Amino acid sequence: MLINPAFEKAIALQKWHDRKKAQHKDITVLPSLLIKNAKQVKIVDIIDASFDDKEVKYCRFNAKIKDILNKDDPWYSSCKRFYKKVDFINNIAKCPRCRIEKVDYEERYLLKLEVFDKKEHCYVTLFEATRYLLGCDAKTYTESISPKKEESTFYRKLVLSKEKEYTFLVKIDARNEGDRAGRRLIAEEIQEVEEAIAINIEDEDIELESPIRKTKHIEDDTDDKITYKRVKIEKN
């Protein structure tokens, strides 16, 4: 009997996609091709690397989250125009750059982590990339933690990320050399390592719509696991 494995996989993916949509999972937080295609390195390679050329390079490294430095407030009130942190004076938002009274602002992510691989540690700042970790945007996050943050699934996700291993995507150029020397990196994207191993459809030769050919989450429901297992077996 002939079975078309690409067709089987496409159906499995479509089902997964529909299910995530039904669960209101935000598919815009799925990992990009950039993280997949970036060169895999160690933290030490990034710290020691010197880039003479003006070329921008993307690297990824795996590391465990050792500490979440601002787990209670992983965001800031940001001027909508320049993304500057606004100051509140008598409950009026002021931006140091715009210098406008009652400036229009919004919550934006700013998460600070200390991470380590087997040899080195470093500090990683996530701005909008925090949504890859928490699965929602900053507005949704700040709303979810009110009135009790312990009841927020997103807050729990943040707390539980400690000691877990993630892949971090960083952009390296000559300008951030000083930050690299000080072990401070900005991650453009983050992906849990186990998730990445679970499925990697991009290696396949099938062409699918971009959102569903990306990798993501097996986490909670066993239904998903079964689907993924099957896809994996077919792959081999």
Ligand SMILES: [Zn+2]
């Ligand atoms: Zn401003």
